[in-house]
Amino acid sequence: ETGVTQSPTHLIKTRGQQVTLRCSSQSGHNTVSWYQQALGQGPQFIFQYYREEENGRGNFPPRFSGLQFPNYSSELNVNALELDDSALYLCASSPGAYSYEQYFGPGTRLTVT
Amino acid sequence: AQSVTQLDSHVSVSEGTPVLLRCNYSSSYSPSLFWYVQHPNKGLQLLLKYTSAATLVKGINGFEAEFKKSETSFHLTKPSAHMSDAAEYFCVVSQASQGNLIFGKGTKLSVKP
Numbered sequence: 383e384t385g386v387t388q389s390p391t392h393l394i395k396t397r398g399q400q401v402t403l404r405c406s407s408q409s410g411h412n413t414v415s416w417y418q419q420a421l422g423q424g425p426q427f428i429f430q431y432y433r434e435e436e437n438g439r440g441n442f443p444p445r446f447s448g449l450q451f452p453n454y455s456s457e458l459n460v461n462a463l464e465l466d467d468s469a470l471y472l473c474a475s476s477p478g479a480y481s482y483e484q485y486f487g488p489g490t491r492l493t494v495t
Numbered sequence: 496a497q498s499v500t501q502l503d504s505h506v507s508v509s510e511g512t513p514v515l516l517r518c519n520y521s522s523s524y525s526p527s528l529f530w531y532v533q534h535p536n537k538g539l540q541l542l543l544k545y546t547s548a549a550t551l552v553k554g555i556n557g558f559e560a561e562f563k564k565s566e567t568s569f570h571l572t573k574p575s576a577h578m579s580d581a582a583e584y585f586c587v588v589s590q591a592s593q594g595n596l597i598f599g600k601g602t603k604l605s606v607k608p
Contacts, residue, residue, distance in 0.1 A: 424598030
């Protein structure tokens with residue numbers, strides 16, 4: 383059984399640029415959630431995708447968007463990057479939209495300069 | 496709205512002594528509560544979960560937590576700390592209406608030899 387994987391591991395971008403982060407969900411899971419973890423903070427919920435539809439969103443602006451593909455992998459896109467977007471971005475997969483059992487990937491460390 | 500408060504940002508113990516990480520929760524209904532651990536440069540790992548069954552929950556690596564409704568607490572304990580326990584620990588509540596997790600700010604556990 384393959385766990386949750388994320389790519390890339392690290393990324394450096396310039397303010398104003400756009401970035402795409404990728405996540406492959408665990409086998410058998412149809413739901414993917416994205417979280418942002420700023421330095422020294424707990425992860426904050428960005429949004430969740432269930433069967434290719436957005437199924438809930440946290441307090442993040444529209445420049446944070448996502449996609450889920452038929453194989454349940456997912457992308458997080460961030461436009462017009464700001465310095466405060468520097469963080470660890472975590473992806474979690476789960477077997478259902480309201481399942482509390484979420485399995486996390488190792489994260490992508492994004493640095494915006 | 497649900498929330499969790501971790502009462503200590505940093506806890507330091509000696510190897511072989513007990514560990515106590517404190518967490519209080521706020522929820523308008525019976526919550527699902529979790530403890531996750533995050534080792535440096537690794538993903539979040541679920542330690543244990545409470546979902547309205549037994550109030551004393553046993554997790555991995557000798558950790559356990561007790562759900563106390565009267566005190567709105569869900570403290571994490573371990574009888575004897577090991578050097579490998581040094582990590583960041585997060586108390587988490589599940590927001591059932593959206594299926595996402597709400598994290599506390601974390602407690603960094605240091606273990607001295």
